[in-house]
Amino acid sequence: MSKVTTPEKLFDVPDPTDPLAAPALMARAEGVVEKHAALLEPLARAFHERGETLYMVGGSVRDAMLGRGVHDLDFTTSARPAVIQEILGEWGEKVWDTGIEFGTVSAIRRGETVEITTFRSDLYDGVTRNPEVTFGDTLEGDLVRRDFACNAMAIELSLDDDLRLSPTFHDPVDGLSDLVAQVLDTPQAPEVSFRDDPLRMLRAARFVSQLGFTVADRVFDAMRDMAGEIERITAERVQAELDKLMCGARPWEGIDLLVATGLADRILPEVPALQLETDEHMQHKDVYRHSLTVLRQATELEEDGPDLELRWAALLHDIGKPATRAPKEGGGVTFHHHEVVGAKLARKRLKALKYPKHVIEDVGQLVFLHMRFHGFGEGQWTDSAVRRYATDAGDLLPRLHKLVRADCTTRNAKKAARLQRTYDELEDRIAEIAAKEDLARVRPDLDGNEIMEILDLKPGPEVGKAWKYLKELRLERGELDHDDAVAELKAWWEKERA
Structure with missing residues (x-):
């Protein structure tokens, strides 16, 4: 593929050709400030009295414009950390300064959390992603160093002549245009931005998943050309970004961007490797596309929000196929025992990404079990087979149900209906036997x-x-x-x- 595209919008954003689009989004963001006026006005006055400026910034402004809901309020200020600490000490009910060496102080008041950071103008060495922290003197200098233009808008908590809150919008890098177009672009040249902090390339994929945005052509090209720079990032930081990507609204699109740019070759090589394999049923362009479909269908089956382990199992369920591919008599290919090989590969990859042991084991077991259903003929499940299916899955049984259903991706409508009907019957059998025998506690x-x-x-x-x-x-x-x-x-x- 060349560029990743998004089929439909996730948020209510006006048509880019509408001249009222930008003012409407600005009004949304300013409305969030006004909604919190009783909380923020005293804070704005405190900074004003010290001769300092205060701006709501970054994801808080972006999410307000998208109507996502703003839970924690992020700010930047001309004030130095010691001044921020003094002001929040008087304003907040609880203050913590664990990030003060980076210019950040946080506080909570009336259940609302604010995080305030001094203007930054950091210097990067091009070797690590850890900058030499340098405090700046201007809002523009702070915003231009941020990851994407849509995250580089600010609303000043300015005051009118009566010292009442009168928010003012600032957008020196034209992030509003990108937001309206739902495009991710960098304030500086992407090569400069990604060389400073290669993690931003993963953040691009994460925002594609979370926001449904596309990346600008120059951002895509830079991600592809600079994919090797991601090796400067620790496994722990990569894992943190992948978690956010996988729990986004469209994780399959974020993964697709990583694969298309070559980043996945560096951090998740088992997934792009699936592009080399043709699905044995000839139902999909390749096993890779099938895996993205299974991931999408698994997310659609979730009932209580994102299920990280289910989503990882859906994405990785077939990664054993490249190693088990063999020609089939009469044409086609087989992938015998790919679930066994895949479970080992999934555990190895998640371990390398520093996932907790319980996540590694649960995902590995789901991959191992995902073919068990297909090992039995339709309507030929004995009571013994039902017991083993349920007890081997244990607490993972609800996830296994979703994974197996998501894996039924045939384009043959009659076959798809038959598979789902057969699985309905299996679930009924499990429930029936469980009611009689307490399968959750099967013991000798x-x-x-x-x-x-x-x-x-x-x-x-x-x-x-x-x-x-x-x-x-x-x-x-x-x-x-x-x-x-x-x-x-x-x-x-x-x-x-x-």
């Missing part, structure tokens, strides 16, 4: 103490083997009464000792 019919007493054993590996045998028996045949369980255990033990 005899516990370890009973096993040791019946077989006259002391604690050791033999007890574990006996326990495992009884659990397999429980899964295969369902609950046994006590006498039958004892008889089965004794028969098994006789064979073991023979």
